[in-house]
Amino acid sequence: xxxxxxxxxxxxxxxxxxxxxxxxxxxxxxxxxxxxxxxxxxxxxxxxxxxxxxxxxxxxxxxxxxxxxxxxxxxxxxxxxxxxxxxxxxxxxxxxxxxxxxxxxxxxxxxxxxxxxxxxxxxxxxxxxxxxxxxxxxxxxxxxxxxxxxxxxxxxxxxxxxxxxxxxxxxxxxxxxxxxxxxxxxxxxxxxxxxxxxxxxxxxxxxxxxxxxxxxxxxxxxxxxxxxxxxxxxxxxxxxxxxxxxxxxxxxxxxxxxxxxxxxxxxxxxxxxxxxxxxxxxxxxxxxxxxxxxxxxxxxxxxxxxxxxxxxxxxxxxxxxxxxxxxxxxxxxxxxxxxxxxxxxxxxxxxxxxxxxxxxxxxxxxxxxxxxxxxxxxxxxxxxxxxxxxxxxxxxxxxxxxxxxxxxxxxxxxxxxxxxxxxxxxxxxxxxxxxxxxxxxxxxxxxxxxxxxxxxxxxxxxxxxxxxxxxxxxxxxxxxxxxxxxxxxxxxxxxxxxxxxxxxxxxxxxxxxxxxxxxxxxxxxxxxxxxxxxxxxxxxxxxxxxxxxxxxxxxxxxxxxxxxxxxxxxxxx
Numbered sequence: 155x156x157x158x159x160x161x162x163x164x165x166x167x168x169x170x171x172x173x174x175x176x177x178x179x180x181x182x183x184x185x186x187x188x189x190x191x192x193x194x195x196x197x198x199x200x201x202x203x204x205x206x207x208x209x210x211x212x213x214x215x216x217x218x219x220x221x222x223x224x225x226x227x228x229x230x231x232x233x234x235x236x237x238x239x240x241x242x243x244x245x246x247x248x249x250x251x252x253x254x255x256x257x258x259x260x261x262x263x264x265x266x267x268x269x270x271x272x273x274x275x276x277x278x279x280x281x282x283x284x285x286x287x288x289x290x291x292x293x294x295x296x297x298x299x300x301x302x303x304x305x306x307x308x309x310x311x312x313x314x315x316x317x318x319x320x321x322x323x324x325x326x327x328x329x330x331x332x333x334x335x336x337x338x339x340x341x342x343x344x345x346x347x348x349x350x351x352x353x354x355x356x357x358x359x360x361x362x363x364x365x366x367x368x369x370x371x372x373x374x375x376x377x378x379x380x381x382x383x384x385x386x387x388x389x390x391x392x393x394x395x396x397x398x399x400x401x402x403x404x405x406x407x408x409x410x411x412x413x414x415x416x417x418x419x420x421x422x423x424x425x426x427x428x429x430x431x432x433x434x435x436x437x438x439x440x441x442x443x444x445x446x447x448x449x450x451x452x453x454x455x456x457x458x459x460x461x462x463x464x465x466x467x468x469x470x471x472x473x474x475x476x477x478x479x480x481x482x483x484x485x486x487x488x489x490x491x492x493x494x495x496x497x498x499x500x501x502x503x504x505x506x507x508x509x510x511x512x513x514x515x516x517x518x519x520x521x522x523x524x525x526x527x528x529x530x531x532x533x534x535x536x537x538x539x540x541x542x543x544x545x546x547x548x549x550x551x552x553x554x555x556x557x558x559x560x561x562x563x564x565x566x567x568x569x570x571x572x573x574x575x576x577x578x579x580x581x582x583x584x585x586x587x588x589x590x591x592x593x594x595x596x597x598x599x600x601x602x603x604x605x606x607x608x609x610x611x612x613x614x615x616x617x618x619x620x621x622x623x624x625x626x627x628x629x630x631x632x633x634x635x636x637x638x639x640x641x642x643x644x645x646x647x648x649x650x651x652x653x654x655x656x657x658x659x660x661x662x663x664x665x666x667x668x669x670x671x672x673x674x675x676x677x678x679x680x681x682x683x684x685x686x687x688x689x690x691x692x693x694x695x696x697x698x699x700x701x702x703x704x705x706x707x708x709x710x711x712x713x714x715x716x717x718x719x720x721x722x723x724x725x726x727x
Contacts, residue, residue, distance in 0.1 A: 215457020260508025280308020347671025420462025474589025
């Protein structure tokens with residue numbers, strides 16, 4: 155059954171808008187994507203499609219890069235960003251799966267059914283199979299496509315695997331986090347398995363190799379075996395710097411003066427990842443790719459502050475819709491950029507990479523209507539204005555409803571108990587429960603999280619369900635203007651109403667005991683057979699199977715876990 159946020163609508167309310175205005179009669183912004191961006195956006199310097207290297211890091215905080223004033227050493231990232239274009243108005247999603255799904259599809263998560271939480275290892279769920287992915291579009295344009303690193307977009311069926319979604323090769327993990335050396339992942343007590351895969355096979359022989367090194371070495375091997383005369387796309391999704399906090403000892407030693415153990419290990423992992431990027435850049439030059447390459451660097455969400463990360467001076471952390479959860483580190487480095495060595499304040503979102511990169515590849519976007527992303531290459535390369543004017547951060551109807559929210563507080567058009575966030579122009583609106591809202595300085599002393607440090611906390615938000623910020627003038631979200639500007643609140647609520655009407659049902663099925671690694675030779679991997687005929691919709695209720703199954707103990711267990719999961723679901727992140 156479809157799950158939607160409770161909303162209402164009034165034509166009269168449209169007439170009351172005054173502060174923000176746009177043409178409400180124009181086609182939906184959801185489908186407002188350039189149909190033929192290649193002609194105007196492809197620079198003359200591109201004599202042939204460029205090689206594209208997309209590097210995504212995991213849980214790296216906004217503060218945790220040298221050029222943002224960090225105490226962590228990232229000389230490679232600093233240099234690449236300084237010589238390219240720094241994206242300082244760049245947005246991602248607050249957790250793993252949503253960011254990755256929006257990168258791969260160019261669509262907001264409300265348009266793929268992944269608007270709630272993440273895809274968990276035991277869920278019969280994955281990136282919808284009807285979505286045409288970024289690597290598939292690049293394959294159509296003649297690219298060789300490769301993925302190295304963390305997938306986290308589902309794997310319960312073989313059709314969900316990276317090699318079935320547009321990648322010629324894959325080396326990496328399918329789940330959300332694994333041990334950096336053993337590649338073991340536990341999804342609860344006693345539910346543990348190995349998770350490192352080469353193509354569609356389990357890569358048992360790679361156990362013991364530190365993943366950051368392993369992935370960088372694989373990228374170098376791919377470049378060495380490919381011809382620079384043929385276009386290549388490599389998606390490098392580092393596991394770093396997600397927990398568990400593990401790093402080679404020589405990197406930890408560099409930060410021995412840091413009193414906080416978690417921050418010390420985290421810093422070591424960031425610097426190790428920085429050196430891996432250095433090795434990848436070196437390989438691009440060694441094997442003749444660099445002069446015709448575009449390197450994109452992005453984080454996937456805000457840093458996890460209790461695991462060593464820092465988003466200072468932004469508010470909030472990973473898993474929240476405050477700036478600390480959704481504002482990312484991003485830059486583009488390429489000899490093909492027209493205006494290099496600068497900082498761009500153009501509004502960019504992670505969905506924009508899909509149309510931008512397909513356009514650079516001279517691919518065809520006409521057969522993928524309804525993208526939420528925009529081609530932002532002219533804004534990046536030439537300093538032109540970004541075509542993007544707003545970002546839907548998300549609408550999650552399943553997240554715990556705010557205790558003090560109501561339809562009345564939303565002017566009768568939006569239930570403010572529902573977790574949602576949107577940015578339009580310079581304004582940002584949050585409703586429901588946006589998540590942990592403190593400002594947390596870098597954790598550098600021994601007794602963090604003790605009472606010594608200058609944690610800034612607001613208590614007046616406990617009884618609120620609506621916040622409004624002028625994010626341009628107040629990027630740290632210190633001054634809530636919702637009471638002073640109800641006209642702007644109403645305008646942004648109407649945009650939430652608009653987007654919510656385009657949302658598809660949430661895909662968040664109950665966990666299935668058949669996914670246990672013990673049933674798969676001790677490894678995480680596809681477990682549903684091709685003839686299961688089971689499709690999932692709503693909050694965990696399967697549609698009736700096309701094929702009747704015989705009753706069995708495992709089916710009874712599945713029913714039990716489904717009911718249990720439904721009860722616990724609202725309390726899980």
